[in-house]
Amino acid sequence: MGRPERPVDPKAGPIPRFAHELREVRRNAGGPSYRNMAKTAGFSATTLAQAAAGERLPSLAVVRGYLRACGGGDPGEWEARWKAARAESERAQPAVPAQPDQAAPYRGLTRFEPGDRHLFFGRDRVVEELTTLVSENRLAALVGPSGSGKSSLLRAGLVPRLQEAVAGRDRPAVLRILTPGPAATYGHLLTPAAGDPESWVGRGPVRGGLHPLPGPGGTRPVHRPAAHRPLP
Structure with missing residues (x-):
């Protein structure tokens, strides 16, 4: 029973x-x-x-x-x-007040952008390592499987750090972000205009080399940071 x-x-x-x-x-x-x-x-x-x-x-x-x-x-x-x-x-269920101005912090499959820095959490240590790596090497590469968060780590983690570094320098610099594709689509970014300050270049997923930019004060190419080790 x-x-x-x-x-x-x-x-x-x-x-x-x-x-x-x-x-x-x-x-x-x-x-x-x-x-x-x-x-x-x-x-x-x-x-x-x-x-x-x-x-x-x-x-x-x-x-x-x-x-x-x-x-x-x-x-x-x-x-x-x-x-x-x-x-x-x-009818008995309480109505949930609408919050049109409150954006969802989770981006789904969309990558985080530099403007999403305040929503990007959990990778402070890796961002610190990337910042140090980029500061000490002319070329760095971040590698990892598809979907592991490389783009978000770079754009919402590393790029804001580099922007802060650029703002705090005695000499001005331009941070240029490139994405994979034919050189013609971003060729104008590879040719600094007269009077442009030093250029720091960031590029998308590793698909070949990135050549230094000629420009005043030297150049700083950055190729998907994180040097010679996979993304954790």
């Missing part, structure tokens, strides 16, 4: 009331066990017990199986009861 069900108060709301009505159908059918009901209902004993627990509204299919296991019931009448309970339950 299974454990007795916890009582439900039909006055507590539409879902407890609906569960109470299901229990009444079962009681009138002689109180079959949920294990025996499962043989006819097409649903597990656990699912049937949860349907009458009064915690959540069961699906209409489960209700029909429950009634079938108890010897039937007017399908149309019970479907109307079920829809009424669902509608009443939805």
